[in-house]
Amino acid sequence: MSVSTCPSRPDPDGDVPERDARGLDAADRAIVLATQAGLPLVPDPWGAVGREVGMSGEAVLERMRAMQERGVIRRVAAVPNHYRLGYVANGMTVWDVDDAQIDRLGREVAAIEGVSHCYRRPRHLPHWPYNLFAMLHGCSREEVERQAAVLRERLGEACRDHRILYSSRILKKTGLRLARRVPQE
Known part of the structure; x- marks a missing residue:
């Protein structure tokens, strides 16, 4: 799977940790960096990402959802390679x-x-x-x-x-x- 991101929108509450120009705090940035080439194809991809960035899989999923709500991440979706699947x-x-x-x-x-x-x-x-x-x-x-x-x-x-x-x-x-x-x- 891949993580597709788009430009961020300001957080409406203003109650967020310091964010960079893209609207990412350090933990969000670590998650995006860990997932931008795709989620690991394992039974618990959120847990695998969490281990890589030093947090629980539940926390990763919660932050991914929050980034999606803020418009930092547009969607999480499978991106198949049709040719490799035989659809030439x-x-x-x-x-x-x-x-x-x-x-x-x-x-x-x-x-x-x-x-x-x-x-x-x-x-x-x-x-x-x-x-x-x-x-x-x-x-x-x-x-x-x-x-x-x-x-x-x-x-x-x-x-x-x-x-x-x-x-x-x-x-x-x-x-x-x-x-x-x-x-x-």
Whole structure:
């Protein structure tokens, strides 16, 4: 798993230990540094991180939740490497869907097995008419095309056009990274 972080927001109470420019006190910073490359894949990842930073697993989890509430950490989520799992055909399907039906259809498409991401995006006419995006993963392009055919059927008459944009390379998936040392002010 990985820890994805985003810029901090000020604490509303002001009742916090001294924090750096990112809103982190020394203990929070130690936790982020220990987890920014991913949580350990062990039965008790919070306990493992706690041992590394000198606190209990419960305290680590409590601080992670507090950082998430403050907006320092956006989310904790699994970040799979689809290629290593055998899914070497990854296609972003883009759809030109009737705007009046896109909310309902987007929810339906998002619920289809095999769709890992589904979202609405603005059109950029006349060159880009697509407003619904759905990421599909398969072991072959033929598998992705079969999945896209299921989506096409689900969209029905509301769909005017679509394309499949296949991945050509893997992009590094990481969140914010902190330097190991705090620069002197």
